[in-house]
Amino acid sequence: MTGTDGLALAARGLRKSYGSQVALAGLDLSVPTGTVYGFLGPNGAGKTTTMRLLTGLIHPDAGSIELLGRPFGRRDRRRLFDVGALIESPAFYPFLSGRQNLRELAATGAPTAPGRIEELLDLTGLRDRAGDKVSTYSLGMKQRLGIAAALLSDPALLLLDEPANGLDPAGMVAMRETLRHLAEIGKTVFVSSHLLAEMQQMADIVGIIAAGRLVREGPIQELLNAEGIVRVRVAPDEVVRATAALGALGGPDAVTSSAAEPGWISVRTTPERTGEVNRTLGGAGIWATGLESGNDLEMLFLGLTGGEPGQGGEGVFFGMAGSAPGPNARGTGSES
Amino acid sequence: MRLFLSGLRKLVRRQATWVTLGLLAGLLVLIVVAVGATANRPGASSAERTTALSLVTFPGAYDVVLSFILGLGGLFAVIYGAAVAGSEWTFGTLKNAVARGESRSRYTLLSFASIAVVIAVGLVAAFAIGVVAALVGANMAGTSTAGLTDAATLGRLPEQFARGWLAIIEEGALGFAIATLARSQLAGIGAGIGLYFGETFAGIFLPDIVKYLPFNVATASVATGTATGGGFGGGARIASVDANTAIVLVGLWLIGALAVAALFTERAEISG
Numbered sequence: 093m094t095g096t097d098g099l100a101l102a103a104r105g106l107r108k109s110y111g112s113q114v115a116l117a118g119l120d121l122s123v124p125t126g127t128v129y130g131f132l133g134p135n136g137a138g139k140t141t142t143m144r145l146l147t148g149l150i151h152p153d154a155g156s157i158e159l160l161g162r163p164f165g166r167r168d169r170r171r172l173f174d175v176g177a178l179i180e181s182p183a184f185y186p187f188l189s190g191r192q193n194l195r196e197l198a199a200t201g202a203p204t205a206p207g208r209i210e211e212l213l214d215l216t217g218l219r220d221r222a223g224d225k226v227s228t229y230s231l232g233m234k235q236r237l238g239i240a241a242a243l244l245s246d247p248a249l250l251l252l253d254e255p256a257n258g259l260d261p262a263g264m265v266a267m268r269e270t271l272r273h274l275a276e277i278g279k280t281v282f283v284s285s286h287l288l289a290e291m292q293q294m295a296d297i298v299g300i301i302a303a304g305r306l307v308r309e310g311p312i313q314e315l316l317n318a319e320g321i322v323r324v325r326v327a328p329d330e331v332v333r334a335t336a337a338l339g340a341l342g343g344p345d346a347v348t349s350s351a352a353e354p355g356w357i358s359v360r361t362t363p364e365r366t367g368e369v370n371r372t373l374g375g376a377g378i379w380a381t382g383l384e385s386g387n388d389l390e391m392l393f394l395g396l397t398g399g400e401p402g403q404g405g406e407g408v409f410f411g412m413a414g415s416a417p418g419p420n421a422r423g424t425g426s427e428s
Numbered sequence: 429m430r431l432f433l434s435g436l437r438k439l440v441r442r443q444a445t446w447v448t449l450g451l452l453a454g455l456l457v458l459i460v461v462a463v464g465a466t467a468n469r470p471g472a473s474s475a476e477r478t479t480a481l482s483l484v485t486f487p488g489a490y491d492v493v494l495s496f497i498l499g500l501g502g503l504f505a506v507i508y509g510a511a512v513a514g515s516e517w518t519f520g521t522l523k524n525a526v527a528r529g530e531s532r533s534r535y536t537l538l539s540f541a542s543i544a545v546v547i548a549v550g551l552v553a554a555f556a557i558g559v560v561a562a563l564v565g566a567n568m569a570g571t572s573t574a575g576l577t578d579a580a581t582l583g584r585l586p587e588q589f590a591r592g593w594l595a596i597i598e599e600g601a602l603g604f605a606i607a608t609l610a611r612s613q614l615a616g617i618g619a620g621i622g623l624y625f626g627e628t629f630a631g632i633f634l635p636d637i638v639k640y641l642p643f644n645v646a647t648a649s650v651a652t653g654t655a656t657g658g659g660f661g662g663g664a665r666i667a668s669v670d671a672n673t674a675i676v677l678v679g680l681w682l683i684g685a686l687a688v689a690a691l692f693t694e695r696a697e698i699s700g
Contacts, residue, residue, distance in 0.1 A: 147527040149698040172529030179527060183520025187442055199434035200535065201528030241524065 100125040100249050100280035106155035108141055115141040117304035123282055128275045130295030131284040134397050138304040139284040143253045147177045173202035176247035182238025186227035190218055190237050202245040212240040231258030252283040268294045292389040302397040319392040320363040325382030328354045337376035435542030444511050448504050449550045456496055457561040464565020484565035486575030493558035498592045498650045502599040506620040509603030514613030523698050533690040544597045551593055595646035598678045601685035602642055608689040639668050642681040649674035
């Protein structure tokens with residue numbers, strides 16, 4: 093099932109307050125069908141509130157939601173029959189086994205196909221421990237069970253809140269591949285995460301939320317291309333002069349240096365302007381001893397949400413020698 | 429139906445179900461057997477012996493066993509109802525069901541329906557265990573068990589069971605509703621127990637009002653006519669309404685408690 097305008101999920105002007113605390117201040121979302129949508133934001137930005145609204149756990153003060161092309165309000169709980177969700181931490185009966193928990197959950201909401209539970213236990217690698225009580229599971233196992241629970245009714249739209257929490261590297265790779273596969277077969281995956289590198293590898297589209305509003309939304313490569321960075325290394329005693337010279341390119345705010353990396357200067361600009369950066373330095377009589385360009389979700393995220401980049405948080409960079417993948421390749425950034 | 433059966437399966441696998449039944453049956457067995465064993469102890473007065481023997485002599489023993497179960501069972505039902513309802517909030521499992529598009533009120537009411545069935549089974553099981561214990565006590569006390577097949581008493585039992593079941597599920601529903609309002613297992617159990625004993629104490633000062641309150645009407649609705657009838661419960665030491673009025677009030681309290689639980693769940697903002 094798809095929306096008439098090709099959106100699996102749309103929200104317009106969502107507002108939600110808890111007393112005097114504004115959690116969402118007019119959130120808009122547009123999630124195209126068949127994509128992995130990364131929903132990013134700092135703690136307290138409103139991600140979990142959004143997830144709760146999308147699953148009917150809470151209701152908006154204002155605004156509207158469309159799930160799979162149809163309005164979703166207080167009386168439209170059946171829309172959720174085509175939605176699978178993992179909200180906050182996975183919740184299960186500790187005295188039941190993993191398999192029993194899935195079985196009892198399958199008794200709620202939309203019908204579950206016979207054999208689906210065993211299929212999901214295989215998919216999430218829990219088959220061997222499926223008969224054990226959930227109280228004996230690690231966080232990562234509970235998280236995998238939560239993902240299995242979200243997939244129970246083979247939903248057209250999957251809402252996952254921090255699904256990578258507690259997963260080991262192999263589990264994260266498996267989850268990423270599973271979610272990518274789901275998108276490839278036409279399902280829509282809406283996933284919130286703090287793991288920017290994970291999003292950079294997995295998401296087709298990202299939405300960045302800050303203070304209850306969407307501050308940027310779009311295809312990830314478009315955003316990254318528009319938010320590139322060029323790093324240049326000069327002699328440490330020439331950093332001040334180089335910074336002043338490079339300020340002419342994008343303004344003084346676009347140029348930063350860090351005492352943690354003596355001699356390195358970062359210029360916020362598209363990777364295509366790398367040569368121009370080098371030329372500008374040369375014009376000022378300064379010779380670069382190192383030059384890198386790239387783009388990074390973390391920089392974009394921090395720039396849009398008002399955070400400060402951490403040391404060494406530059407993420408993906410492709411060296412001058414050209415041995416690294418091109419700027420459009422998905423790379424691995426650092427975690428925030 | 430699948431939701432109701434799921435509720436039953438969850439209750440059967442829940443340790444609290446077996447602990448509650450075990451505690452009730454264990455206390456019953458302990459008391460009845462101890463009474464049988466000590467009824468004829470040297471030094472006991474004639475009056476003491478008569479009282480003790482009445483607890484293990486049939487057909488009166490049927491009433492004793494039933495009144496014990498209905499009395500103490502009421503307190504256990506409050507705790508059990510609160511534990512089950514509160515755990516849905518504490519574990520976060522209600523959130524899962526709602527996020528799957530399940531009707532909140534349907535989920536709540538069917539959860540309680542499964543509790544009501546488990547209580548019915550527990551009532552019968554505890555009664556059977558109690559009767560066996562009374563037989564053992566009668567043998568130990570050397571008293572006759574000829575009254576075991578007393579037709580008049582056996583004929584009254586189905587109605588007493590029905591009334592008793594209704595009274596206990598009403599008390600369970602109160603615990604269920606309180607825990608739902610508290611959104612917490614622990615807070616629900618604590619508040620339920622507090623209300624149970626609070627009603628008894630309030631009866632000292634406001635007997636004309638308290639006699640209409642849930643635990644008192646539950647006790648009054650199952651009055652067996654024995655000296656111990658309702659004596660283990662949360663009330664009935666004050667003037668109570670008659671049994672037929674009481675059963676109507678029990679029904680009203682039951683419906684009210686379930687309506688509150690369902691309405692609250694329907695309107696609640698679920699987080700955590």
